[in-house]
Amino acid sequence: MSEPSPHWSAEEFRQHAHRVVDWIADYWEGVDERPVLAQVEPGEVAAALDVTIPDEPEPVEAVLADLDTHLLPGLTHWQHPRFFAYFPANSSPPAVLGDLLSSGLGVQGMVWATSPAATELEQLVLDELARALGLGEAFCHRRTDGQPATGGGVISDTASTATFTAVLAALHRASGGTVRTAGTAGTDYVLYGSTQAHSSLQKAAMMAGLGEDALHLVAVDPWTQAMDVAALRRAVEADRAAGRTPFFLQAALGTTGTGAVDDVPALAAVAREHGLWVHVDAAWAGVAALLPEHADVNTGVAEHADSYVTNPHKWLLTTFDCSTSWVRDRAALIGALSVLPEYLRNPASESGAVVDYRDWHPQLGRRFRALKLWTVLRCYGRSGLQAHLRSGIAGAARVAELVEADPRFALAAPPSLGLATFRLVADTGGRPLPDDHAEQATRELMTVLNTSGVAYLSHGQTDGRTYLRWAVGGWRTRLADVEHTWQVLSDVAASVLDGG
């Protein structure tokens, strides 16, 4: 009766899966003992691995053995409690299980009809998150204020994609729909972001066919690093006078470098005068609005933003990838992106009663990511999410306190939520270092600390001067990890300053 099958039976899957889950739990338990930053030279991993496709099936244990022996030493451990570089990319236990369920179901939610519950759960979860973050009813699929729904949220792979689609929607609006048929040639479109804007904005301009020169970077305040509103106004007016067509402003709530927060209401006032689309990039910081004491993080979004993005795959415990974004006017987005090949025609789409997410981003096929995010929101609950966010903020506040209490160091910008930035500025006796010496000592401090494997910090620059970024917010990080890292960093600083 049963024909030979190359596939595992349900029973085999169950056994192998239990082994893999055990492997992950052991990895998490033991990751503290590993160096945070990968300790390999270029090509070292490739030289040791044999990836020949075997003629006959191998057991999953063979994969785990190579993972242990050859791959783990070549990984930087993002779930390590002393990973303080970039921003956290949390992969929490509930997120891993939600992701696994999504993989097991393996549904494609490209249009409503290909898996209705996938689309409808995504709409519900994004509405709930929009309300929890204070974005307002205008961004919800199902409004509770009696108004007809004109906006809505969508899950994409990354904030880069969400920003790119926002640029396309804004171009569609600014051109009166003509970019669809005629492209952008003949109009000199301009986008604005601050000098601290994430590089994905430049990429979006390039991918939209506008060229990197279409991006006009606006100066920031030297201390807060927030966009200079008067400078934006001057830039837009000068560009218009030169015959260019300003159409898009990106404001940042929490820049990647120092966590700077732009003044959205003030910037939006300029944008409105000149008809610019207002996109708010809150990729890292936006989720902090789940805390009542930080509800002001998203100030101005409900009133002024045309689009908004934040990444649950950073601070909010949801395994990469999961970027959530919202638009106020979905007609602009769909107008820019919809195409309808015959094979996707179906009665539900034609009735106009459903959302077809394939029109909300560049790709067609899409994972059931809402299941992962929903699992996280439910299994942590508001209290768990808030406790996690608060511990990151407390950790960064402790870093800032230690920096300010040590005369060798100075903050590079105001501490922002879970991020502190600082540099070496004085010798062990507290005497100011010449700029070039401070620069070299700060860089050496970072290199020595990171190669020690104890912790991992990243860096940035303002006005050509390097600073170190210490981002707290990993799900395995405890205050003791912050204290221990500071101790080691302080000792390394002493030896760097002594020329040792």
Ligand SMILES: *Cc1c(COP(=O)(O)O)cnc(C)c1O
């Ligand atoms: C991380 C980050 C991005 C890019 O996020 P991806 O999801 O990796 O594309 C954009 N903007 C800000 C402010 C960020 O911190």
